Structure formats: structure tokens, C-alpha cells
Amino acid sequence: MRNAIICATGSGRLAIELRWVREVITLAHVTPVPTAPAVILGVTHLGGGIVPVIDAQPAADGLRRRARAGDSAVVIESGEARAAVWVSAVKEVITLRESGGAVTDARGGAVVMVSGSDLLARATQAVSLAAGIGVDGGP
Secondary structure, X not given: OEEEEEEEEOOEEEEEEHHHEEEEXXXXXXXXXXXXXXXXXXXXXXXXXXXXXXXXXXXXXXXXXXXXXXXXXXXXXEOOEEEEEEEOEEEEEEEEEEEOOEEEOOOOOEOEEEOHHHHHHHHHHHHHHHHOXXXXXXX
């Protein structure tokens, strides 16, 4: 069993384990980053710093969705890595069941569990690529 937050996204529902979640926010201004990969919807100011706004489930057609002021996001964090995961809505906080690799909610509905560490790694890599530096800090 895992405690998770269930969110609606542009392409369905996803669950993020609560150990990665720091807060749920309403986005202020989101600045697009034209050269960033599609996973990065832009950047926003949060708690004295700039954080990437990421799309946990980028569109299959490769088109970038637009995050706007007033949209919801779930802030995830691990160590010094932090990102805002764009969501359409937060649905509930729940304990999920796992059986045979499938994750289900209390009503037995399938839920896509996304790893906070994977999301942060994708965001870090995408930001590094957009900035023109290697993930290890080198060119």
C-alpha cells in the first residue's frame, strides 16, 4: 500500500506518492522556455526561486501543452531538486493498493503511478539540455 495524491492531467489520471509531494499550488505566471523539451512547460517563481513546470504525461503527438497562471500544480522535491508538476485538478489523497504490478484506488480503478524521482530526473535532464550543459555540469 502507498499513500498518494491522485491528479487529473490532460491525458488521464496519475498518482504521485506522498513522500515526494511538498505542496499543491496555484501557478502564478508561467514563463515558456521555447528551446526546452516538451516535458518542460515553462518556469515559475516559487518560494524565492525559479522552478520548472513539468508535464508528467507529455502528449503522444509531441505537442506541448500550455500551463497558465491559475492552473494547479503539485510541487515535488527530493534533496535540492524541485519541480512543479502541472495537473488539471487534484482529485484526492488516498492509500493505493498494489497487486501483481497493478495499482488501484479504493474503487478498484487503475491508476498510473509516477515516480517522483523519475519526474525530477527528467526535469533536471531537460533543464540541463535546454541550458546547453551536460547533466554532470559539463558542456
